[in-house]
Amino acid sequence: MSIDILLETIDVTRRFGGLVANRDVSIRVHRGEILGLIGPNGAGKSTLFNLIAGAYLPTSGSIRFDGRDITELPATRRCALGIARTYQVPRSFDSMTVLENVMVGGFVRHASSKAARLAALQVLDFTGLSRTAGTLTGELTPPEKRRLEVARALATEPKLLLLDEVLTGLTPSEAQLGVELIRRVRDAGITVVMVEHVMQIVMPLVDRAIVLNLGTVLASGSPADVVRDPAVISAYLGT
Ligand code: ADP
Ligand code: MG
Secondary structure, eight states: OOOOEEEEEEEEEEEETTEEEEEEEEEEEETTOEEEEEOSTTSSHHHHHHHHHTSSOOSEEEEEETTEEOTTOOHHHHHHHTEEEOOSSOOOOTTSBHHHHHHHHHTTTOSSHHHHHHHHHHHHHHTTOGGGTTSBGGGSOHHHHHHHHHHHHHTTOOSEEEEESSSTTOOHHHHHHHHHHHHHHHHTTOEEEEEESOHHHHTTTOSEEEEEETTEEEEEEOHHHHHHOHHHHHHHHTO
């Protein structure tokens, strides 16, 4: 049985002036999995998300998604093809209600307000935000804002969902709710790549893990293998 590859980066390098944020990064995301992308601060995790989602173009290398080369495509085209992402710093529109925010995502698939609204309401139900539909986003609690980021991304009806530190900073019980939501997303048939720098949160949840350090892939494999890898241990301990 061959593995179904949904996303592949091939020798992707991204420079910012003299700084190499990603160097020859080659990763594969299997359709249907939850993949953990971990690594210390500054490892290049968010940069890789930006390259996959199309916010930045790579300096060199290529990216394939769902059977096609997307290296040069603008972010809006990638979103239409089924790549959605959240931002490490939530980017909701504070003066809009939760429902209106999620409708912004819904308009990617639905031309009419009525259809976008209906789709957004379903996503609010799925993400447990229905009670906040009419709340101004600026009035949400921090964990609700994280959940809204996920909801807006889901409203674009993605094949691939990129989550950038959506569990970071949550209390253990809030993080547990987040973990349950991510599992339900995967069970709904959406492939998930999640960035976290705290290994304890991600490892029980992910099917596989890839560790980035100083812009390059340090290790990849099952969570159990990755946490035992001497190179990973020393990168985390800074030795
Ligand atoms: P991580 O998400 O793993 O913490 P980032 O991808 O945010 O890491 O950053 C990797 C490196 O690239 C860091 O040294 C960061 O300062 C640098 N970097 C990221 N984005 C930019 C940018 N737009 N301009 C300049 N440097 C950047
Ligand atoms: Mg980051």
